[in-house]
Amino acid sequence: MPTLVFLEHHGSELQKGSLGVLAKAASLGADVSAVLVGAGVGALTAEAGSYGASKVHVAEDATLDPPLPQARVDVLAQVVRDGGYDTVLFANSVLAADIAAGLAARLDAGLNWDLVDLVEQDGRLVGKRPALQDSVLVDVGWRSEPRLALFRAGSFDAAPTGGGAPQVENVAVSLEAHSQAAKVVDQQLEESSGPSIEDADVIVAGGRGLGSPDKFTLAEELARALGGAVGATRAVVDAGWYPYAAQIGQTGKTVSPKLYVALGISGAIQHKVGMQSSNVIVAINKDANAPIFEFSDLGVVGDLHEIVPKLTELLNQRKS
Amino acid sequence: MKIAVCVKHVPEGNSKIDAGSKRLDRSGEGSLNHFDANAVEEALRLKGDSDTEVVVVSMGPEKAADSLRKALAMGADRAVLVTDAALAGSDLLATSAVLAAVLEREGAELVLFGQQASDADGAVLWAAVAERLRRPVVSQAAELTVDGGSVRVKRQTEFGYDVIEAPLPAVVAVSDAINEPRYPSLKGIMGAKKKPSESLSLAEIGVDAAAAGDAGSKTEVLALGSPPARGDAKKIEDDGNAAQAIVDFLAEKRLV
Ligand SMILES: Cc1cc2nc3c(=O)[nH]c(=O)nc-3n(C[C@H](O)[C@H](O)[C@H](O)COP(=O)(O)OP(=O)(O)OC[C@H]3O[C@@H](n4cnc5c(N)ncnc54)[C@H](O)[C@@H]3O)c2cc1C
Numbered sequence: 161m162p163t164l165v166f167l168e169h170h171g172s173e174l175q176k177g178s179l180g181v182l183a184k185a186a187s188l189g190a191d192v193s194a195v196l197v198g199a200g201v202g203a204l205t206a207e208a209g210s211y212g213a214s215k216v217h218v219a220e221d222a223t224l225d226p227p228l229p230q231a232r233v234d235v236l237a238q239v240v241r242d243g244g245y246d247t248v249l250f251a252n253s254v255l256a257a258d259i260a261a262g263l264a265a266r267l268d269a270g271l272n273w274d275l276v277d278l279v280e281q282d283g284r285l286v287g288k289r290p291a292l293q294d295s296v297l298v299d300v301g302w303r304s305e306p307r308l309a310l311f312r313a314g315s316f317d318a319a320p321t322g323g324g325a326p327q328v329e330n331v332a333v334s335l336e337a338h339s340q341a342a343k344v345v346d347q348q349l350e351e352s353s354g355p356s357i358e359d360a361d362v363i364v365a366g367g368r369g370l371g372s373p374d375k376f377t378l379a380e381e382l383a384r385a386l387g388g389a390v391g392a393t394r395a396v397v398d399a400g401w402y403p404y405a406a407q408i409g410q411t412g413k414t415v416s417p418k419l420y421v422a423l424g425i426s427g428a429i430q431h432k433v434g435m436q437s438s439n440v441i442v443a444i445n446k447d448a449n450a451p452i453f454e455f456s457d458l459g460v461v462g463d464l465h466e467i468v469p470k471l472t473e474l475l476n477q478r479k480s
Numbered sequence: 481m482k483i484a485v486c487v488k489h490v491p492e493g494n495s496k497i498d499a500g501s502k503r504l505d506r507s508g509e510g511s512l513n514h515f516d517a518n519a520v521e522e523a524l525r526l527k528g529d530s531d532t533e534v535v536v537v538s539m540g541p542e543k544a545a546d547s548l549r550k551a552l553a554m555g556a557d558r559a560v561l562v563t564d565a566a567l568a569g570s571d572l573l574a575t576s577a578v579l580a581a582v583l584e585r586e587g588a589e590l591v592l593f594g595q596q597a598s599d600a601d602g603a604v605l606w607a608a609v610a611e612r613l614r615r616p617v618v619s620q621a622a623e624l625t626v627d628g629g630s631v632r633v634k635r636q637t638e639f640g641y642d643v644i645e646a647p648l649p650a651v652v653a654v655s656d657a658i659n660e661p662r663y664p665s666l667k668g669i670m671g672a673k674k675k676p677s678e679s680l681s682l683a684e685i686g687v688d689a690a691a692a693g694d695a696g697s698k699t700e701v702l703a704l705g706s707p708p709a710r711g712d713a714k715k716i717e718d719d720g721n722a723a724q725a726i727v728d729f730l731a732e733k734r735l736v
């Protein structure tokens with residue numbers, strides 16, 4: 161089972177999620193290789209080895225540096241064909257999802273997504289996928305090779321396997337015209353500064369159900385009463401209601417406070433992955449069918465505009 | 481200009497997987513995937529009062545015509561539904577083959593997708609379709625502008641925001657934060673019935689039945705199980721005393 165893992169990096173840092181997938185693949189006893197794409201990635205091969213890669217394919221080229229998927233499809237397609245890989249694994253991310261699906265179409269290969277585990281059952285690979293707001297756990301398989309899999313963020317711990325220096329192979333790629341058409345023209349990287357919500361014991365998070373940006377004061381006042389910090393969903397961050405630094409979820413922070421209070425948040429999978437390990441989850445949502453109730457310890461069906469001011473007042477009274 | 485918007489008809493409410501076929505039970509009521517309403521809205525915004533044509537495209541059962549009609553009622557100009565008995569059980573690969581074929585036939589300069597299908601949560605289909613069309617693709621668009629033959633997209637990643645430009649023809653998948661979809665007006669609803677809408681079989685779009693549906697799929701569902709049960713979750717309806725109930729709950733958990 162020659163397996164290839166796509167390793168994502170940002171600057172000079174390999175992403176934990178993809179290292180976790182690499183370590184998982186190695187633990188299945190597979191012959192595991194990794195692929196690194198971008199400028200300066202040759203410096204990251206040793207680390208890839210220590211997480212279980214016996215070989216690392218390196219496509220090092222300045223034109224490949226912008227974090228765009230299509231040129232990476234070209235690279236991976238070539239590596240998979242030349243290396244005879246029958247399994248290709250990805251840790252989910254904005255970039256990796258688009259590479260995986262593009263590669264599926266290029267290689268006419270099956271892609272299973274949102275997997276939380278991969279096991280060998282009766283000699284075949286089986287993926288575990290929570291589906292329909294995680295109400296069922298589905299066993300999924302592949303009918304042909306290569307098998308492509310995209311794992312949900314945070315599925316595996318990135319623990320070094322103690323592997324040694326890998327064999328390094330340089331990839332010379334020729335890119336397709338359509339793969340080079342998109343260009344990154346600007347990047348606003350968010351450096352974390354100030355106290356991080358990742359350390360807060362209590363987080364009150366607000367979503368689009370707050371109704372308007374100014375209503376974030378409801379979340380802020382409740383957070384103050386509980387001695388906590390304020391978080392937000394991507395929907396409200398993208399809409400400019402609240403800063404990106406407060407965003408929780410797949411493309412934001414991963415938090416595990418003692419108490420997480422969700423106000424007007426539907427509970428999409430990509431939000432859930434950032435907060436599901438909170439100790440106690442309380443959700444207020446006016447839609448009784450909102451997915452967030454599937455993973456809340458206390459779910460309150462109601463209008464947050466009614467409930468939250470009263471709740472804040474009761475908590476403040478208790479304190480005085 | 482011509483803009484094609486891919487929309488999906490999804491089951492309403494809490495959907496189930498049929499234990500026999502191991503497929504999503506699509507027998508009940510369905511509606512327009514709400515994430516796709518953002519894509520329709522964005523197309524209408526780009527159209528403004530220009531002569532741009534907005535075509536909504538869907539692959540699905542005959543009932544998917546309801547969702548296309550909703551998109552027409554919002555203001556789209558024309559609808560195309562690919563429906564065929566041979567489509568049942570399509571995975572990502574098979575779906576992308578069918579959509580690419582119908583999109584090829586339309587030849588729109590811009591193809592829009594929604595953020596995800598609420599029944600599949602894949603959030604990946606656009607990349608497979610764009611690869612088949614051999615066009616640039618940009619996903620997670622929180623802002624989109626089109627000018628001078630190219631698209632400009634602002635989108636969030638794990639590290640902040642990127643601004644990406646791509647020449648037309650291109651494929652763009654929008655985020656649910658890009659706009660607030662309009663509700664169809666009464667006039668829109670009445671007018672939708674008169675707008676051109678066609679229903680096509682696989683043969684009519686030139687896709688071999690072996691490349692679609694279960695036959696064209698390379699992934700399969702092997703078994704269904706229950707996820708680990710959660711502890712003693714409580715759910716209450718606000719009767720005016722929810723705030724007190726929350727305080728009591730927090731006190732019981734020693735969180736206040
Ligand atoms: C690649 C990718 C990455 C993503 N990353 C993230 C991420 O990091 N973080 C994240 O959060 N999302 C992320 N998302 C987006 C995610 O899929 C959802 O779109 C988003 O989380 C929805 O935000 P929301 O819950 O605020 O809005 P909505 O889904 O619109 O939910 C609003 C909720 O408020 C409720 N409501 C409305 N009015 C009231 C009221 N008066 N009282 C009480 N309840 C009310 C509604 O019933 C509804 O359930 C990502 C998506 C993709 C595809």
Ligand SMILES: Nc1ncnc2c1ncn2[C@@H]1O[C@H](COP(=O)(O)O)[C@@H](O)[C@H]1O
Pocket residue numbers: 486487488489513515516519537538539540575579592593594595596597598600601602603604605606
């Ligand atoms: N059957 C379908 N017909 C047309 N468009 C679809 C279909 N399924 C998914 N889409 C589009 O692809 C997007 C992403 O879907 P998914 O990758 O399945 O989550 C949706 O938001 C729609 O725009």
